[in-house]
Amino acid sequence: MDLYEQKLGIKMWAEADRPREKLMLHGRRQLTDAELVAILIGSGSRNETAVDLSKRMLGAYQHDLDAFGKAGVKELSKFKGIGEAKAIGIVAALELGRRRKETAKPEIIKVSSSRDAFVCLQSDFADLNHEEFWVLLLNRANHVRSKHLISKGGQSGTVADPKVIFKTALEHQAAYIILAHNHPSGNLKPSNEDLKLTKKLVEAGKLLDLLVVDHLILTDNGFYSFCDEGLI
Structure with a gap:
């Protein structure tokens, strides 16, 4: 041949x-x-x-x-x-x-307020006796793209690594990030560590054009919004 x-x-x-x-x-x-x-x-x-x-x-x-x-x-x-x-x-x-x-596409959830975000995340934090840190990722129309567990900890805290948070957001092509963690104690008041971490992530998000628009603290009885309180 x-x-x-x-x-x-x-x-x-x-x-x-x-x-x-x-x-x-x-x-x-x-x-x-x-x-x-x-x-x-x-x-x-x-x-x-x-x-x-x-x-x-x-x-x-x-x-x-x-x-x-x-x-x-x-x-x-x-x-x-x-x-x-x-x-x-x-x-x-x-x-x-x-x-x-x-397969029918699931209804697109739009987050227009801190309560919308709370409703979207509430079931993920229900009845936990330890702290978890999650992110809720939104597109530019404020529609939920996905939500992700970032870390688990003990009853008094968990470590949220900024590198993991922003890597997750970039991989899922997010435009906006809502941070969320729970307080098993039932206390909705943010700790000094919560305030420092939020400020750090907000500033980092501005550099990456991935805006952190809120941070929720959740308990079984309600939630606290950093945005609503003027802290973001």
Whole structure:
């Protein structure tokens, strides 16, 4: 066989052209349908790369993902190079995609006040006999993106590492941060440590353009808002 007629395996391709590496470098949306299926397949054969095999399979369904998604294990196993295990993997992945599409998106919670934030966090602090520190992350429209446990401690305190807080906020593309921790004692008054930490985090947030807009202290009977009290 002429050297130039030999097909290169995926491992011989430029790194940016390999489906897995391409996904890592540029994100999943930059991959073609065939490249995504090739990742599910994992490997091709000596005569056909996983991408070529994926193109052949999709071509059999006129590149209609809906039709492709309805194919069963036995049907996919008929393609040369696709054994039962690979067919099962493809069917499972496509079924997850279908279920995701059918799943109703949860209601977007908008935080317009300290009470809104309290309601969003209240269940996370209910009946705790130790201190925990959480962050509630918002987008620029004040919609909740996510909430995260930062640290756990004892009955008298917990350590909130600013590096962990801002790393979490950056990873989740937050615009605003609401800090929150509880006082198992039931005392809503902020300690000197609470005041110092809040000031430190507010100033750090300004430098990173990740504004700390409030800090809540929660107990089983209520909450204290640094923002409402004019401390932020």
